[in-house]
Amino acid sequence: MIKVTILGNGNLATHLTRVFIKKKEIDLVQVYSRNIEKMKHLSEKVSITDNLLDLKDADVYIIAISDNSIAEFSSQLNLKGKFVVHTSGSITMDTLKGDFSRGVFYPLQTFTKGKKIKFKSIPICIEASNEDDLIILEKLAREISNDVRRITSLEREKLHLAAVFVNNFVNHMYQKANEICDDNYLPFDILYPLIKETAKKIESISPMDAQTGPAKRNDSKTIEKHLEQLNSSQKEIYTTLTKSITNSFTTK
Amino acid sequence: MIKVTILGNGNLATHLTRVFIKKKEIDLVQVYSRNIEKMKHLSEKVSITDNLLDLKDADVYIIAISDNSIAEFSSQLNLKGKFVVHTSGSITMDTLKGDFSRGVFYPLQTFTKGKKIKFKSIPICIEASNEDDLIILEKLAREISNDVRRITSLEREKLHLAAVFVNNFVNHMYQKANEICDDNYLPFDILYPLIKETAKKIESISPMDAQTGPAKRNDSKTIEKHLEQLNSSQKEIYTTLTKSITNSFTTK
Numbered sequence: 001m002i003k004v005t006i007l008g009n010g011n012l013a014t015h016l017t018r019v020f021i022k023k024k025e026i027d028l029v030q031v032y033s034r035n036i037e038k039m040k041h042l043s044e045k046v047s048i049t050d051n052l053l054d055l056k057d058a059d060v061y062i063i064a065i066s067d068n069s070i071a072e073f074s075s076q077l078n079l080k081g082k083f084v085v086h087t088s089g090s091i092t093m094d095t096l097k098g099d100f101s102r103g104v105f106y107p108l109q110t111f112t113k114g115k116k117i118k119f120k121s122i123p124i125c126i127e128a129s130n131e132d133d134l135i136i137l138e139k140l141a142r143e144i145s146n147d148v149r150r151i152t153s154l155e156r157e158k159l160h161l162a163a164v165f166v167n168n169f170v171n172h173m174y175q176k177a178n179e180i181c182d183d184n185y186l187p188f189d190i191l192y193p194l195i196k197e198t199a200k201k202i203e204s205i206s207p208m209d210a211q212t213g214p215a216k217r218n219d220s221k222t223i224e225k226h227l228e229q230l231n232s233s234q235k236e237i238y239t240t241l242t243k244s245i246t247n248s249f250t251t252k
Numbered sequence: 253m254i255k256v257t258i259l260g261n262g263n264l265a266t267h268l269t270r271v272f273i274k275k276k277e278i279d280l281v282q283v284y285s286r287n288i289e290k291m292k293h294l295s296e297k298v299s300i301t302d303n304l305l306d307l308k309d310a311d312v313y314i315i316a317i318s319d320n321s322i323a324e325f326s327s328q329l330n331l332k333g334k335f336v337v338h339t340s341g342s343i344t345m346d347t348l349k350g351d352f353s354r355g356v357f358y359p360l361q362t363f364t365k366g367k368k369i370k371f372k373s374i375p376i377c378i379e380a381s382n383e384d385d386l387i388i389l390e391k392l393a394r395e396i397s398n399d400v401r402r403i404t405s406l407e408r409e410k411l412h413l414a415a416v417f418v419n420n421f422v423n424h425m426y427q428k429a430n431e432i433c434d435d436n437y438l439p440f441d442i443l444y445p446l447i448k449e450t451a452k453k454i455e456s457i458s459p460m461d462a463q464t465g466p467a468k469r470n471d472s473k474t475i476e477k478h479l480e481q482l483n484s485s486q487k488e489i490y491t492t493l494t495k496s497i498t499n500s501f502t503t504k
Contacts, residue, residue: 110450112456122445155436162429164466177417190401205367207427233496
């Protein structure tokens with residue numbers, strides 16, 4: 001049994017709490033949050049606290065709070081000699097400040113409040129300041145996922161950057177398409193099958209090989225016609241990406 | 253039985269041929285291509301020809317060739333009084349030139365050579381110059397898909413534009429992320445679950461509500477750190493999209 005404590009009650013903390021409670025090999029000993037009211041529904045299943053001086057003994061303490069608060073929050077912990085990890089993709093392991101061993105437990109996925117997610121296929125990127133702790137973290141990660149990878153802080157930083165492109169930026173493309181549909185009284189859901197297939201396609205062929213469309217063909221007539229129909233913000237995106245796609249296929 | 257002839261042997265033509273052959277209520281009477289050699293494998297299942305003067309009688313003639321060739325190709329057809337449709341998202345119905353009834357049969361999906369696809373869930377956008385033909389087209393479309401929609405040329409033009417954002421541009425984001433992974437010796441496949449979930453998420457919440465990341469939070473520290481790590485082409489995309497995301501959330 002691995003004894004785990006979760007610090008935080010946001011989106012990821014909630015998902016982790018839910019999955020850890022279910023696993024026989026994981027003993028979720030405690031969940032901490034400043035706001036204990038929000039956790040009342042958990043009190044029958046797990047010990048809850050809003051007092052950092054009340055933390056019970058655990059093998060791993062998992063901080064799942066917003067990136068910008070991690071440094072300061074960790075410096076308040078009184079966990080001398082214990083093993084403390086954060087769950088962020090964008091900050092280094094050494095952002096954790098305190099008299100304890102450090103580590104990172106980063107599930108590479110987007111989590112939505114209220115939307116259940118299967119952890120089994122989510123890559124969990126782990127890192128620790130010493131090998132013994134890494135083994136504990138690896139064991140913990142394998143309890144919930146089939147895809148556990150040792151990833152350094154530097155590698156994780158790059159992964160997070162790539163994730164901005166495939167998640168944040170891709171989602172913004174969906175938003176722009178939604179806008180175009182709304183403006184023309186067209187149902188956005190007509191695009192769902194195309195969206196899904198576009199995401200699936202790159203698992204069998206590379207994005208470079210999967211590229212199609214007027215920018216790739218350098219079809220200036222269609223590009224011109226498209227630009228005429230867009231508002232200024234859409235036009236700026238269209239122009240930048242069209243240029244970038246065209247360059248990808250002419251310089252290589 | 254609806255008698256259908258396919259004109260073309262590219263990507264979409266191949267997928268349509270395959271699905272039409274399987275359907276009992278569809279009689280695929282002929283497939284035309286300039287290059288008959290490439291269609292030899294079909295000759296046991298369907299009549300093939302490379303001669304436009306040899307076209308047999310059919311209820312619908314489906315032109316599935318590249319957008320830019322449709323006008324000229326259609327003007328060569330000797331199909332007086334027949335019903336001829338194209339399959340393009342980006343051009344109007346009236347692009348078809350000839351002494352026949354016009355229509356459009358546009359499956360809103362990305363097709364990959366050699367990768368099988370299920371037509372059942374693909375939206376098929378249909379249009380015709382008269383109601384009788386539209387009914388034939390609707391019946392044909394329903395044989396292969398559960399999602400058949402009457403869409404005008406003007407609406408289809410807008411849909412195609414939206415499709416450029418969710419397909420061409422989204423795929424380019426995948427390519428940029430792939431680049432970042434390759435440059436840092438990281439496996440691109442670690443991003444697959446995130447890519448899939450990002451695509452699935454917007455079926456339950458709007459893209460606007462699904463948006464996360466430094467641009468939405470206006471987190472200039474993280475944005476700055478990201479920009480430092482990108483090459484000039486990646487930087488231009490990052491800057492344009494970050495500005496657009498930030499604007500979406502400050503002006504609304």
